[in-house]
Amino acid sequence: MQCHAAHVAPARWAERRCARPRDCCVCARGGTLRRVEPHDLCARVTAALASRGLDLAAPLAVEDHDAAAPGLAIAPSLWGRARTLAIVVGNTRALWPRFLAAGTDGADPLDAFVERAITDAIEEATPHAGWTVRWAHHVPATVAIQRAADVAGLAYLAPSHLCVHPTYGPWIALRALIAFDLDGPPAPTPRIERPCDCARGCGDALARALDAGAPSSTAELRDRWRLWLAVRDACPVGRAHRYDDAQVRFHYTGER
Numbered sequence: 001m002q003c004h005a006a007h008v009a010p011a012r013w014a015e016r017r018c019a020r021p022r023d024c025c026v027c028a029r030g031g032t033l034r035r036v037e038p039h040d041l042c043a044r045v046t047a048a049l050a051s052r053g054l055d056l057a058a059p060l061a062v063e064d065h066d067a068a069a070p071g072l073a074i075a076p077s078l079w080g081r082a083r084t085l086a087i088v089v090g091n092t093r094a095l096w097p098r099f100l101a102a103g104t105d106g107a108d109p110l111d112a113f114v115e116r117a118i119t120d121a122i123e124e125a126t127p128h129a130g131w132t133v134r135w136a137h138h139v140p141a142t143v144a145i146q147r148a149a150d151v152a153g154l155a156y157l158a159p160s161h162l163c164v165h166p167t168y169g170p171w172i173a174l175r176a177l178i179a180f181d182l183d184g185p186p187a188p189t190p191r192i193e194r195p196c197d198c199a200r201g202c203g204d205a206l207a208r209a210l211d212a213g214a215p216s217s218t219a220e221l222r223d224r225w226r227l228w229l230a231v232r233d234a235c236p237v238g239r240a241h242r243y244d245d246a247q248v249r250f251h252y253t254g255e256r
Contacts, residue, residue, distance in 0.1 A: 063075050
């Protein structure tokens with residue numbers, strides 16, 4: 001796991017606005033107000049997420065996401081801070097057994113599981129802090145989740161359009177961006193060095209997938225899923241952390 005440093009549910013994100021003074025929460029030991037330290041909050045949230053299989057997380061300032069993706073700027077709708085704390089959340093294959101144990105019923109069971117897990121983790125770790133979540137799976141998009149992972153130094157956004165983690169390679173999924181009513185990192189996080197060379201790794205596989213043309217429907221995309229799986233498989237980074245076949249088929253085809 002990486003960590004550097006009244007409840008409503010609108011249509012595209014979960015949110016809670018804190019009624020208490022800025023930067024304060026209730027101390028569990030005495031019920032008194034104390035200042036919330038962003039580093040401590042990050043550590044608590046990270047641990048709560050990891051216990052639910054969401055084992056990748058890294059902090060950033062919302063404003064750094066906005067600079068990288070101005071068309072999906074988030075900060076103007078938040079608390080008016082100069083730099084606002086956020087955590088980008090993802091997972092390795094560690095999420096899969098927890099998801100299976102929870103059940104796979106429903107139209108979008110994994111998305112529903114992720115929303116419950118992340119919301120529960122935040123509530124557990126920050127019972128009195130103001131926060132809002134933008135989900136990576138919502139359409140139309142409300143967050144540039146790959147840009148967020150890149151500027152947070154969590155994973156490198158490669159020319160293959162995959163985010164590549166230095167350990168897990170492309171075998172990760174990005175789930176959400178959580179923003180908190182707290183000051184974020186004072187300066188942008190250094191991005192990770194490029195962990196791979198697409199020209200020598202996935203370049204040929206990417207070219208074959210692109211040559212097939214842009215899919216015009218979800219059904220067409222699923223018909224071509226092996227072409228896009230080949231792009232991931234060609235990456236030399238993180239091969240030991242590849243999803244198992246059942247997880248691969250679920251992610252690419254929805255097959256359960």
